[in-house]
Amino acid sequence: xxxxxxxxxxxxxxxxxxxxxxxxxxxxxxxxxxxxxxxxxxxxxxxxxxxxxxxxxxxxxxxxxxxxxxxxxxxxxxxxxxxxxxxxxxxxxxxxxxxxxxxxxxxxxxxxxxxxxxxxxxxxxxxxxxxxxxxxxxxxxxxxxxxxxxxxxxxxxxxxxxxxxxxxxxxxxxxxxxxxxxxxxxxxxxxxxxxxxxxxxxxxxxxxxxxxxxxxxxxxxxxxxxxxxxxxxxxxxxxxxxxxxxxxxxxxxxxxxxxxxxxxxxxxxxxxxxxxxxxxxxxxxxxxxxxxxxxxxxxxxxxxxxxxxxxxxxxxxxxxxxxxxxxxxxxxxxxxxxxxxxxxxxxxxxxxxxxxxxxxxxxxxxxxxxxxxxxxxxxxxxxxxxxxxxxxxxxxxxxxxxxxxxxxxxxxxxxxxxxxxxxxxxxxxxxxxxxxxxxxxxxxxx
Amino acid sequence: xxxxxxxxxxxxxxxxxxxxxxxxxxxxxxxxxxxxxxxxxxxxxxxxxxxxxxxxxxxxxxxxxxxxxxxxxxxxxxxxxxxxxxxxxxxxxxxxxxxxxxxxxxxxxxxx
Numbered sequence: 139x140x141x142x143x144x145x146x147x148x149x150x151x152x153x154x155x156x157x158x159x160x161x162x163x164x165x166x167x168x169x170x171x172x173x174x175x176x177x178x179x180x181x182x183x184x185x186x187x188x189x190x191x192x193x194x195x196x197x198x199x200x201x202x203x204x205x206x207x208x209x210x211x212x213x214x215x216x217x218x219x220x221x222x223x224x225x226x227x228x229x230x231x232x233x234x235x236x237x238x239x240x241x242x243x244x245x246x247x248x249x250x251x252x253x254x255x256x257x258x259x260x261x262x263x264x265x266x267x268x269x270x271x272x273x274x275x276x277x278x279x280x281x282x283x284x285x286x287x288x289x290x291x292x293x294x295x296x297x298x299x300x301x302x303x304x305x306x307x308x309x310x311x312x313x314x315x316x317x318x319x320x321x322x323x324x325x326x327x328x329x330x331x332x333x334x335x336x337x338x339x340x341x342x343x344x345x346x347x348x349x350x351x352x353x354x355x356x357x358x359x360x361x362x363x364x365x366x367x368x369x370x371x372x373x374x375x376x377x378x379x380x381x382x383x384x385x386x387x388x389x390x391x392x393x394x395x396x397x398x399x400x401x402x403x404x405x406x407x408x409x410x411x412x413x414x415x416x417x418x419x420x421x422x423x424x425x426x427x428x429x430x431x432x433x434x435x436x437x438x439x440x441x442x443x444x445x446x447x448x449x450x451x452x453x454x455x456x457x458x459x460x461x462x463x464x465x466x467x468x469x470x471x472x473x474x475x476x477x478x479x480x481x482x483x484x485x486x487x488x489x490x491x492x493x494x495x496x497x498x499x500x501x502x503x504x505x506x507x508x509x510x511x512x513x514x515x516x517x518x519x520x521x522x523x524x525x526x527x528x529x530x531x532x533x534x535x536x537x538x539x540x541x542x543x544x545x546x547x548x549x550x551x552x553x554x555x556x557x558x559x560x561x562x563x564x565x566x567x568x569x570x571x572x573x574x575x576x577x578x579x580x581x582x583x584x
Numbered sequence: 585x586x587x588x589x590x591x592x593x594x595x596x597x598x599x600x601x602x603x604x605x606x607x608x609x610x611x612x613x614x615x616x617x618x619x620x621x622x623x624x625x626x627x628x629x630x631x632x633x634x635x636x637x638x639x640x641x642x643x644x645x646x647x648x649x650x651x652x653x654x655x656x657x658x659x660x661x662x663x664x665x666x667x668x669x670x671x672x673x674x675x676x677x678x679x680x681x682x683x684x685x686x687x688x689x690x691x692x693x694x695x696x
Contacts, residue, residue: 374633374634375633375635376630376631376633376634376635378630434632438629438632439629440629442629442630442631442632444630444631445631481632484631484632485631485632485633488631488632488633489632489633497631
């Protein structure tokens with residue numbers, strides 16, 4: 139039986155929208171109460187704002203993804219240490235981003251290169267909690283960007299795993315997330331010099347990933363390789379990760395989080411764009427996975443599982459710069475090239491004796507670079523050019539590398555970068571924390 | 585009384601357990617061990633670099649038997665674990681001086 143009142147809410151909503159249709163979205167807002175009573179504008183604002191908050195929560199989950207991925211790809215004796223670093227980075231990242239990072243990254247009018255600013259906060263509610271600010275509130279903007287900020291330092295954490303001295307890493311990560319990342323980020327997302335040149339990086343292939351990857355490269359070069367990784371006779375002795383299930387959880391968590399990382403970077407809940415971004419993001423991840431699987435089967439003669447996981451991430455990192463501005467076919471090509479590139483990059487970096495336990499330099503550094511350049515090749519926007527994209531991504535890579543190199547050399551000369559050989563052999567869980575990750579005898583059940 | 589220690593392929597465990605149960609051996613202990621004998625290690629590839637697995641995963645079974653069961657137990661283990669390939673493992677037998685059942689304090693054969 140049809141209930142004639144069933145459509146009452148829909149009718150009421152239509153009336154609301156019809157009534158509000160005369161009010162343009164750009165209409166002047168003069169008070170918070172007046173703004174909230176605008177029938178068409180306010181619901182759209184609420185939906186946009188909610189999407190940014192959901193995206194912030196999704197990006198937060200990526201930190202769990204990084205933590206389990208890095209744990210899985212390293213040895214059991216360093217589990218507490220790597221989890222500790224991940225926990226520290228997220229928390230110091232949010233606090234420093236509130237104290238200086240957010241305003242340094244988005245300084246408003248500035249010289250285009252650097253403006254170290256103070257803490258978050260505002261007096262004017264109308265300017266910061268309505269469409270006068272953006273499609274979302276000041277607070278939503280802050281928390282979404284704060285979740286991003288720690289990611290760059292987390293990328294480094296995996297590459298330097300199993301041998302870096304904890305206090306040195308904590309100091310390094312704090313400086314990176316409080317100053318280096320926001321300064322570099324302001325060049326593009328803060329409206330700085332690269333933005334003015336027409337450089338495009340939608341969600342951070344360069345701003346976040348190449349930046350993190352090349353910071354990691356500088357740190358590893360100063361830090362050196364894990365003991366026993368390269369034998370005196372020239373042989374490479376692989377050090378196997380201790381939990382592929384944990385690594386898998388990490389990669390799927392990261393993929394889930396990427397819906398917020400890229401989807402939220404639309405900076406509104408625009409149905410067409412957010413949906414496109416979900417599609418390009420997932421197609422690139424899938425193409426990256428398949429490409430790395432087939433590359434490792436053909437080139438390495440083995441279906442290497444950890445390479446398949448890296449392939450997913452390579453595709454995701456690759457699509458991040460252009461997720462809203464390439465077609466679905468281009469997304470597959472960008473992901474597939476990233477997935478192929480990552481296998482060769484990991485093997486070559488290993489052979490030239492740079493010890494990166496999780497492949498962060500290849501996945502984030504090189505694939506981030508590739509994704510940024512790919513915008514110049516595949517973008518549907520004719521204003522994007524390969525030349526500017528190359529200039530932009532090189533700027534991020536070089537700045538990250540040089541700044542991290544200086545920091546690393548200073549740390550090496552002062553606090554010291556590495557744990558002692560005995561501590562490294564014993565494992566950082568006991569040496570640094572006095573606490574093993576798996577304390578009891580393991581229970582074996584069938 | 586004898587202690588039989590058998591280093592075997594992990595895949596042999598279920599068949600060996602059934603074979604021992606079949607001749608009335610009522611208890612056994614199993615340990616996960618790693619080692620090598622004539623089989624040596626083997627080459628594997630991880631993230632593009634080859635490595636040698638020096639210590640191959642094996643299981644070690646420990647059974648204490650009465651003197652009268654010794655030969656039957658050895659035959660059961662060998663029969664169940666043999667594939668004919670290098671790496672089937674070894675069976676080591678040694679004499680037990682004394683055995684005590686913790687719950688009752690029984691000693692000797694009746695403790696097994």
